[in-house]
Amino acid sequence: MSLILPILPVLLLVGAGYALRASGTIAQPLWAGIDMLGFRLLIPAMVVHAIYHADLGEVAAGPFVPLLVVALTLVALGAFLLRLVMPGLPDASFTTIFQTGTRWNAFIALSAAEQFAGREALAWLAVAMAATIAVINMVNILVLEIWGTPPEGARTGLGAMFHSVFRNPMVQASLLGLALNLFAVPVPEVLMNTLGMAAAAALPVGLLCVGAGLMPRRLVSASAPMWAGLMLRPVIAPLIFAAGAWALGLSHAAFLAGAFVLAVPAAANGYVVARQMGGDAELYAAILTWQTLLCLPMLPLVAFLADRLSA
Template sequence: MSLAFSVLPLIFVIAAGYGLGKSGLIPRENWGGIEALSFRALIPAMLVLAIAQTDLSVARYGGFAVVLLGVLACLGGLALVVWRLTGMSRASAGSVFQLSVRWNAFVALAAADVFLADGIAVLAIAIALLIPTINVACIVVLAALGPAQAGPGQIARTVSRNPLVIACAIGLALNLSGVTLPESVASALDMIARGALAVGLMAIGAGISLRRLATLDARVGVSVLLRPVIGPVLFAGLGTLWGLPAMQLFAGVLVFAAPAASNGYIIAKQMGADAELYADVMTWQVVLSMLCLPIWAALLL
């Protein structure tokens, strides 16, 4: 029950964005600026701070890291296979790829706090490992699938100029150099970063259409299953075969059972993917995750 309540605020913030968008209190033409603010300032601040302050000594978590990256690669590959088999548009394929690999660390951390004594420390390893990997992979795929169908050179330039990739590089450089951010700088980044989740979720809500949400087409069905269902099953199976301890096994399941991250919607809008599909699927994933996470806890703990 406590886990369900930890997820409910996400739903409420999405609903608030929906209400602001539909009521016209924030005009439709203003949402583009709000999305750009999140993409270019709020989310990068969150990434710099999170990566710079995470303990990257992963000697104890080698197997955990290998299985995380293996399942991530499987999900991304499945998303691209679905694109080829179903003939969906390139814009839809970009969003389905993001929906399969991005994860809402806030939901996973809330679940870890409920179920695992040291779960937050383990998830910090996952955050440091996956945030740069996922962001680079998503930018590459979205650039390749985008309207311009960019070549390798254009993809490399797009990746190198992307605010999220730059933020990950700055965070890693700070972490590996041993430089500690001054308290005033860290506090300022924290103040900026705290707006990232709420702004992203409200932007999702503003982009939701209840009429589309009620239509469960194949794209929505596949995207919903990839993240909260297929991903956790893959991690639980591979993690068990690898012999991961129970805490790492459940922490990895949390990574893939959590819904997709809200920042994927902003990135889809910025890079020409199907942002409306992303918004609709992520809302379904939030609901399904709220149902699935307690079941996984009962099975693995």
């Protein structure tokens, strides 16, 4: 019961978001603006705030980031393996399996980490975001450039890829936080307090948006590519990281943060990218809905593993 209680606020906020959208209390068109508020202001503020206060020396000297990169790389290779063993898999569906396997939802990861391990885990997750978000975006856009079928008139090529990646508020916030931390830039207290206030709103607003995005009708969209995508995340991916974290003796907070990166659902913005660049957007929505429902009860199990196996 002690492991279930920390996830209840997350479940309740996700459920509240769904209820507010399904009941029409907050109309569907308004959720796009709320989601954009979180994506462009609240979450970036939290990322800058967390990275600025993180002890990057401890992270850089340890195996956390290399292990996280290795785990994500193995998940990406798993998507290519599925392409080989499923010869009839359409290119667009492959890009979606790749995206839903490698992208991760910072809203849920940050909230779950704070509930289970407090501020220390948030610092590790902030570093995980700084180390992986830009690379994940670039690799996914490259995969879509090669195997996707972009709509007529859409921008393509390496220039468009870098333009898309570095316009991402999460990438910008990660780079800004890293620069402020590494160069020990003094930030006025009033500005840091402002970032802290915005950061405090980021997680509840983000979880409400996750709930509002749930579409139960997509649960019946069962297909072989969908089940293949679900095996990568949230089943195989966190087990890969957990095995490496146990072997390397990561601390509890680092173990939990990295496992949550690989256990939470894919980032919702991948759906928009799939739609714009010729991926299978409907498959993305179906996998994302299932991932969200499956990952929430799995997070206490991940926390249990971290409790038992971490140093």
